[in-house]
Amino acid sequence: MESAYSGIKVLLANNLMTAYNQAESVQPTFAFVEDGFTKLPEFEMMMAMFSALDTRWVSVMDSHSAAPARKSNPLLDRGAGIFELSKSDHPVQFVQYFDMMVKAPRRNETTNRPASNGKTSATANSTDKVILIGSSTGGVEALRSLLVGFPADCPPTVIVQHTGKNFGAGLVTLLNRICAAKVVGAEDSIQLAPGTVHIAAGQTKHLGLTPRTPHRTRLKEGPAISGHTPSVDALFSSAVPFAKNVVATILTGMGQDGAKGLLELRKAGATTFAQDEQSSVVYGMPRVAWQNGAAQKQVSLARMAGTLLQACKA
Incomplete structure (x- = not known):
């Protein structure tokens, strides 16, 4: 990846906590995820982070004959991988996949984020509920x-x-x-x-x-x-x-x-x-x-x- 794209930085993580902290800190454009990680309950947090950051990602299978851990993906409409890669695929295929997903249209941010980042507790809401x-x-x-x-x-x-x-x-x-x-x-x-x-x-x-x-x-x-x-x-x-x-x-x-x-x-x-x-x-x-x-x-x-x-x- 680093040789294919000038100036790109690749970060590695061998557990979800490290990956989550890295994603929160650097807000990556794309993530390759070993399929085994997607089986963990905590991966739900990673998906939410990827969604919030509009980070594209794809699971990487052990082999093309392996069954995906998640047969349906709740983030497919937010840029997650539709076609899984395999660990046996050539690096060129990873680069091509990265290229395809990163160049895909980005979602409209205005539909997902508040109008202002200011965090002021308003008092206009007078309900007792x-x-x-x-x-x-x-x-x-x-x-x-x-x-x-x-x-x-x-x-x-x-x-x-x-x-x-x-x-x-x-x-x-x-x-x-x-x-x-x-x-x-x-x-x-x-x-x-x-x-x-x-x-x-x-x-x-x-x-x-x-x-x-x-x-x-x-x-x-x-x-x-x-x-x-x-x-x-x-x-x-x-x-x-x-x-x-x-x-x-x-x-x-x-x-x-x-x-x-x-x-x-x-x-x-x-x-x-x-x-x-x-x-x-x-x-x-x-x-x-x-x-x-x-x-x-x-x-x-x-x-x-x-x-x-x-x-x-x-």
Whole structure:
């Protein structure tokens, strides 16, 4: 690659954490990814980073006869490789592939990024409502798609996302980079305010909210709930005392974390939703929430941001 293009710089990484840090730092134009890495759950974070940066990438197979780790790729429409390369391919083929993908039309950035990078917590939003979100597998990209639809003065928003412990801080940085609202990692005893999104991901404590106003975040140690720490059920259950001021949703994910807590919220007067099957990467958590009656309505990911914001005005 370096001999084929004057001035090009090639970086190497033998683990996803290194690759993620490099991508965040230098914002690469293209990435060749060993197919084995795409099998890891944490690769979802890499895909979200590539998407945010409009970095083209392709998986490199062990051989042309090998089955791709990901038969369908959620980033194909954002410049990911459609035809896999093999480790046995000649370097010229890698150069040709690089050439083809880099010269392909870039997407329209204005559809994915906030109008301004200024992170000021606006006070124009006068709603008393709080938005709660739970997500798991496929949730990184879902959150990215949803939160870019939130204005800078969005209602206070609190999220639990299942992710690897080493990638929680990276998720917060990634979302804060592309969202108009201020995105922060969950901390203990922080007062909720419009224009701020609190995310618990990869943490060792459960995230909840205090019942009295002004509501504050609460981090609490304890065993896994519904198989997870932090747990969506723990967050939802903590908000039952003020459920009438809650708008909550469960996004794509495996298992059933959040379905029980969402049902408690709905019975107590909250407005509740679940992502629909067609737009979910894994229709597990949303399916259980729909089948047990916890969600009042199923909503596509494309309409979720608008649905949540509109519910806060009701």
